[in-house]
Amino acid sequence: MPTNKTDLLQGTLDLLILTSLEAGPSHGFGVSGVIRRYSKDALQVEQGSLYPALYRLEAEGWIRSEWGISENNRKAKFYELTATGRSQLRLETANWERMSSAINLVLDHA
């Protein structure tokens, strides 16, 4: 159980990043763009949170990075899900659904 707000947000951010990489490898800018678009501009991930999160996920082994060429012909670091990352994604998604349905139940009662 997350004990403070930052923990909750951090865990959620991990989930969002992993989800956005599920479709395929992308660089940091692309990931933030995907999250923005899918949430219809509701969630704007700050670069200050995005990149540390990417590095953390890489340290955990859930994503891996590779240098490649971006769409405007510049060198960019592309991230993609690893196998353990995929299973972690499934785990976190299940967790999220369990938690959000539990909260909904409580809210419905009040």
Place this chain on the structure above:
Amino acid sequence: MAEEMRLHMELQAAEFRGTGMAADEAELRARLAFGHMDGIRERCRDEKGIMWVSQLVQDLGYAWRVLARSPGFTLTAVLTLALGIGVNTAIFSLVDEILVKQLPVTAPGDLLLFHWASSVDLPVPTSGRWERDPVTQQTTCTSFSLPAFEAIRMRNQALSGITAFAPISRLTVVADGQAEVVELGQLVSGSYFSVMGIAPAAGRLLEATDDSPGAPAAAMVSYGYWMRRFGGDPSVIGKQILVNRVSVAIVGVVPRRFPGSLQVGDAPDLFLPLVLARNMGAFEMIDKPDALWWVQIIGRLRAGMTSSQALIELEPVFRQSALESLKLVGAPPPKSMGDLPSLQAGPGGQGLNELRNEYRQRWEILAGLGVAILAIACANLASLLLARGAARQREMGVRLAMGAGRGRIVRQLLTESLLLAGLGGALAVPFAVWVEIGLVAMQPRAEGHTLSLVPQLDPGIFLTAAAISVFTGVVFGLVPAFRASRVNISAEFQGGTSNRTGSRSRLGKSLLAVQVALTLVLLVGAGLFAGTLRNLASVDIGFESRGLLLFDLNPNPDGSSFKSALATDNEVAERLRGVPGVASATFSRMPLLGDMGWKTRIGVVGRPPRDDGHNTTMVNFVAGSFFSTYGIPIMAGRAVDLADDARGGSVAVVNQAFVREFFGGEDPLGRTLQRPNAGNMPEFITVVGVARDASYSAVRDPAPPTIYFPYYPQASANAEATFAVRAWGDPRGLVPLIRKTVRSVNPLLPLDDLRTQQAQIGELSATERMFAWLSGVFSILAVGLVSLGLYGLMSYSVLSRQGEIGLRMALGARPAQVVWMIVCECLLVVGIGVGLGLIGAYAATRLVSSLLFGLSATDPAVFAAGGFLLLLVAIIAGWMPARRASRLDPMVALRAD
């Protein structure tokens, strides 16, 4: 990482441009949206997980820059550390070498060194050291007779091997036509090297076959001698050399680290079989060699046996041989079996122990000195760092405000301290080597041998230095580190320095008080030793020691022809007297105050022997002009001269102490003395003269009863003598002439150990001089450090009390009162330190009371002088900051931060 971020910004800018923004505004917006790049980079790095290495590098780099910015502090700190660590490393490495280390042989723990103990005085001739067991009051000695060794060896079951050995000194060695005197050799029995269990560095070991009569004479050389004399030439194996005129073949080289099993610091250059002892002249004036107790015995325990089992087995044969020995010298048989000496054994893994035991006290004192220095060094560094910590409060505040965690700050400060410790430790290593060499050089010569210790630069020193380094780094780094990080940020930026005098300066003050206490202990020590030296120098030794040059000759090393040897001595003396610049020359068997002695029993015909057992006198054998050369006046009768040599030992001169003790003050001239066990020396001696008292072998003791014989054959079969030359001016200028004179008598005769009488006397007080010098140097350094510390502490105190001082002055305090206030604070700290120090010194100086002479360990003058000196230092150190304080403009002071 930077590139990644840059790309993100570019893409973001492109996106903004896509929405219709101008190019540069887009870029600006993109950059703003991105945020602070460095901060993000740091957090990314945090997440990356290899942070600690790069942070460590960062810390080290920053620590280096910080230290470089305050060179005064860094230099003081590093030097203090180097001093403390270096001195301790040197001292403890030497302590290990001298007191602790075992011989580099197989299983040294299994070796037993035998000795005997007796409650009564054993009237057998012994060569070696006697000691008195402080607990049982018995006389103990490690020397045994050769028949005793043989008997023990035959009987032995409990030991896997047993061997006998003995030192032999001043061997004349001729190799490749070059003659020289080898200071020390070791005679060993056939089983020696197998008992020790070592392998030769070259050639082969001496074996049992070499130690049998009639076997071709063989010898081994030490590694050092092999290098020095033969340059490590492997062809030395099989080389024939002359040792004391006996032709000997070198069969092997002893391994480098093996120093024989003699006293600590003795390293024989030659190892010879025991059977050659007689040929080498070891029994110069012993008519019955079987009666002489002169070999030391070491055995190796069999697996599973204990030393008590060995003793139970061997004691009966030892006692039997002791009985036979007594019969041989014609001594009366003991009244009961209990009067015979008992056989005992101690650990033999370090060789002979007597000198080591003597050194023990000295080295323990040195160890104490070293620890005191280290404590002062640590205390000084701690207070230095405390002061620095206080001065860097603002920096800490800024760092905390910018987001550094407390742990990070602690780590940073700790890194600084460890870097200091590392630098100090690195500097300490060459310093330690230098100190070690100095300490060894300061050791007194024992029994004429210099302490043969080669300071080893072995891993032991490195590890010790490193361990002490890290330990001191942690100890003094932690306190300021934890303190400095406990900073209240807002108070920092608002209040400034006004409210922090409390506990921090208390710690600083108590550290300083501790330093003062330790410094006082050192000062008292230095004062006591200096006083001892002064007292020793002012003792009337009874002869004129200035302007005398001494050297030794051994014209007949194998004892073959005394007559020609004595003729050589006389010839040299005659020719020396003819050398221009020489006032007089003489020779004697023993030098005066040369730490050598000859004692013998004597009685007076017509007077009963004293029943308090004091029937012995010191003896010397002297040539003509002895008394005039040494400046000993003859009070009555005449001196002995050349004509007396012919009468050989039946006339003698005695000194005043002898007259007091043996004649009760009656006139001794013409009276007859009697030797109890004369052997082949004349039994009756006529007293022909009385000389003034002169010190014999120790400055500390009053002149003992002494009898001076003319130099006759029984003095020494090989006529070895110490020559004394008195010159009109400085005798040292005559050295080349003296050498030429000796060479003109016999070109192959080596002139040994040229020294001045004063240098020889100085040797006797070498220990006291060493301690006086060391404690003097250390106390000067300590006083310097304490002064710096006091100055710093007082300066800081003035700084932090600026407001208070300003207030006082505004309320009417005069400058003198302000000065007095500050100086009082200083005096209080030092006063407490002096108080502690007096107690500490009182306790500590008891340890050295046996070394003192002419003053007690609690000499009030020395204690008072030390205390006053420190109080004076306190006043001086506090004076300048105090004057600064008194010059403060109250308005400025009140408004200061």
